[in-house]
Amino acid sequence: MYPRSLLRSAALALAVTLSLGTPSAFAVGKATPAAETAAAVLRKPVAQGLYELAYSPTVDVVYVASSGGFGDTAGPAQLLLLDPNTLDVEAQIPLERKAFGLVLDDANHRLYIGNTVDTSVTVVDTNTHKVVGIVQLMEKKVGKDGKAAYTHDLRELVVDGAANRLYVTGHSGDGSVLFVVDTQSLKVVNTIPGLGNAKAPGLALDAKGKRVYTSNLLAEVVTVGTDSGKVEQRFKVSAEQPMNIALEPSGKRLYVTDQGSEMIRKYQASSSGFTSTHPGQRVLVLDRTTGKELASIPTDAGPLGILLDAKRKRLYVTNREAGTVTSYNSDTYKPLKTYSLPTHPNSLALDAKKNVLYVTVKNGDSEAKGSPESVARIQLD
Numbered sequence: 001m002y003p004r005s006l007l008r009s010a011a012l013a014l015a016v017t018l019s020l021g022t023p024s025a026f027a028v029g030k031a032t033p034a035a036e037t038a039a040a041v042l043r044k045p046v047a048q049g050l051y052e053l054a055y056s057p058t059v060d061v062v063y064v065a066s067s068g069g070f071g072d073t074a075g076p077a078q079l080l081l082l083d084p085n086t087l088d089v090e091a092q093i094p095l096e097r098k099a100f101g102l103v104l105d106d107a108n109h110r111l112y113i114g115n116t117v118d119t120s121v122t123v124v125d126t127n128t129h130k131v132v133g134i135v136q137l138m139e140k141k142v143g144k145d146g147k148a149a150y151t152h153d154l155r156e157l158v159v160d161g162a163a164n165r166l167y168v169t170g171h172s173g174d175g176s177v178l179f180v181v182d183t184q185s186l187k188v189v190n191t192i193p194g195l196g197n198a199k200a201p202g203l204a205l206d207a208k209g210k211r212v213y214t215s216n217l218l219a220e221v222v223t224v225g226t227d228s229g230k231v232e233q234r235f236k237v238s239a240e241q242p243m244n245i246a247l248e249p250s251g252k253r254l255y256v257t258d259q260g261s262e263m264i265r266k267y268q269a270s271s272s273g274f275t276s277t278h279p280g281q282r283v284l285v286l287d288r289t290t291g292k293e294l295a296s297i298p299t300d301a302g303p304l305g306i307l308l309d310a311k312r313k314r315l316y317v318t319n320r321e322a323g324t325v326t327s328y329n330s331d332t333y334k335p336l337k338t339y340s341l342p343t344h345p346n347s348l349a350l351d352a353k354k355n356v357l358y359v360t361v362k363n364g365d366s367e368a369k370g371s372p373e374s375v376a377r378i379q380l381d
Contacts, residue, residue: 045373048373050375052064058126079111155169202245241260256285300319343362
């Protein structure tokens with residue numbers, strides 16, 4: 001997902017189709033519905049380097065993180081505020097550091113933006129739409145080449161507003177960690193090791209159960225206790241490239257996208273000697289208390305973003321390589337509708353009241369360098 005990491009490059013690779021794995025405990029036959037017509041979809045170009053987004057019912061606005069891209073054609077790093085109905089840009093908040101990951105604490109009027117290449121988090125007050133601070137998660141270290149650099153980069157963020165805690169995954173092949181930030185003091189209060197000696201892309205929070213769930217590219221799901229501040233469980237799973245995670249809030253299920261990227265497969269083999277036995281291209285459903293596999297849901301190529309609307313029993317998945325977004329029944333796992341959003345649909349946000357899904361869509365190699373990426377609005381049934 002992030003430009004200076006092999007993980008982000010791998011996410012852009014074509015997914016393989018050769019089936020090498022063993023069947024899951026519950027496999028759903030692949031029958032992706034035909035792509036929906038454009039009638040339900042509004043899409044607009046917005047800015048360069050779009051990544052994650054969030055919808056605020058309090059402010060009634062869509063927030064979008066824009067890194068600005070890289071190179072000679074790069075634009076400014078900024079937080080964009082979009083009209084939720086028209087997707088017109090209502091405001092632009094300049095940022096000192098490039099914006100990638102994003103999580104909203106609507107109740108406490110805070111937005112947290114992951115500055116991946118600076119290993120920091122920018123904090124925005126959503127009442128005033130002013131930057132109120134930058135949390136530096138770690139300092140640079142001098143490597144064997146004599147150059148100072150960050151040893152970890154960032155991906156996902158989750159927030160527990162009631163407990164005044166922000167959790168951020170720090171990636172490193174030498175040992176990924178979970179940063180814990182006090183959202184009142186804006187200080188790092190803990191750095192929890194043990195997420196695995198590999199990239200750790202997935203992150204989900206069970207605030208009530210006092211658990212944080214992460215995934216890594218050693219085919220593991222790792223659970224951290226928010227009270228204990230340490231790894232409490234780790235499960236080996238059949239998903240070799242477990243990416244983003246959706247958590248069933250009142251149940252035991254964990255939904256994990258298994259991307260199936262050939263580039264990630266090569267990274268795994270070179271970095272840890274990992275031997276692949278499954279092509280991915282699915283959502284794996286797990287019992288989060290035992291790690292037991294409950295279902296394997298086939299997807300289009302390159303599943304990445306995932307969002308669960310538990311009230312409506314809907315699961316939404318972005319398929320980056322296929323250029324589609326698919327909805328599933330989250331109980332039966334049957335595919336319901338597929339929306340065409342080429343080239344690379346990336347991240348998801350939901351307006352639950354209006355039943356509207358928002359999607360960032362990244363450019364592919366065919367788009368002109370420096371051209372803006374887009375946001376799509378899908379009016380769901």
